[in-house]
């Protein structure tokens with residue numbers, strides 16, 4: 001299997017090269033040249049497997065320059081049951097109201113980013129060996145909160161790598177910030193940027209393609225790599241849990257094999273939901289993918305009107321991992337629905353970077369609408385939904401998941417849909433305890449103390465606090481550097497120059 005660039009379909013590189021490089025040098029994103037089909041017989045085989053085996057089977061189809069043994073080793077290390085609370089990486093909870101939740105937050109950092117970032121370091125270090133890059137990788141990450149922590153945890157003390165995470169100074173939750181600033185490991189650094197997530201992401205993209213920085217890195221025996229959701233090595237593992245959720249629903253007797261289902265996905269950078277689209281292309285019986293956004297509803301508008309316009313007010317919400325105005329992975333969807341029209345994609349992306357806006361043609365929009373629906377809600381509606389789900393089903397969801405739960409419910413009501421639906425649940429409610437607590441129990445007052453809120457939420461709901469969150473309380477803060485948008489480059493050069 002070879003990989004192309006969304007901005008030049010003549011590019012043809014191996015999976016190892018794709019993963020090692022992260023982003024194409026022309027600014028495009030790597031995509032596989034085709035999407036292997038999973039037959040119904042294979043799907044029925046997957047039903048009988050555990051998560052690790054499902055992951056290995058699906059990923060083998062794309063990582064053709066890896067041996068089966070290598071892939072099996074990566075999956076069994078990444079999805080070791082000891083790393084996931086309850087022992088299962090991606091369990092599905094079927095509520096009595098008929099909606100199911102695919103819980104992707106049982107990993108070490110309590111958010112769905114673990115599903116990809118526990119395995120990416122294994123893929124990446126092997127990829128670097130395969131392409132004979134005798135350089136260490138400097139992993140640059142811009143995070144809206146959850147990626148940073150999950151990447152730090154995935155890469156900590158991984159030989160041949162250093163990792164530097166930039167997060168928006170006022171754009172992450174108190175818990176997310178604490179998780180990052182207490183990170184352990186000899187190869188990790190964390191810096192706050194004065195700006196929002198888009199500023200951090202734009203800064204990282206710019207530094208990535210800065211030839212002068214690349215030269216200085218090479219002189220120190222290093223090269224850049226990315227753990228952001230634009231890396232194919234992040235996207236691929238996410239395809240797996242769509243298949244896995246489907247198989248689990250078959251096993252539990254919720255659906256018969258072959259029945260089409262909907263997924264509703266809380267969306268930011270469009271990585272998670274794009275993996276669902278790829279699963280559908282591979283033959284998973286998916287009816288609709290419903291894209292759920294918060295008040296930063298640029299995707300709702302795009303998926304309904306075909307106009308992408310980032311020139312709008314930026315809202316800081318209680319679902320910060322979705323506070324994004326430029327959803328990078330959308331470029332991959334556009335490439336696919338235009339039948340790989342690289343010139344068209346390059347044009348739209350140029351308009352986006354120059355004017356902040358582009359509009360797709362009606363044929364493209366129609367193709368998108370065959371598969372995607374979209375909706376959004378604001379913070380007060382999100383809190384209402386947390387309360388509603390808790391009261392109806394005694395099920396606690398975090399704000400990101402609640403956005404999707406609400407959009408899913410409204411979608412079903414509006415369309416009179418009886419298609420079984422899975423809401424993708426992306427974070428533990430304890431990661432956002434103050435907001436979840438005030439939603440289920442407005443009279444509770446944690447007096448601005450996140451750990452008090454964690455305690456009260458557990459007392460109030462009788463649910464268990466994840467171990468990694470309970471442990472944060474007493475961990476020392478290791479990082480406190482803040483830089484301006486223009487200071488990011490210097491921060492990178494400083495890390496690159498440091499001997500580990």
Ligand SMILES: *Cc1c(COP(=O)(O)O)cnc(C)c1O
Pocket residue numbers: 111112113146147229266267268269270271272273321322400401426427
């Ligand atoms: C990252 C994240 C999202 C958004 O996922 P994308 O792949 O960026 O669309 C949603 N919820 C949570 C909790 C996240 O961490």
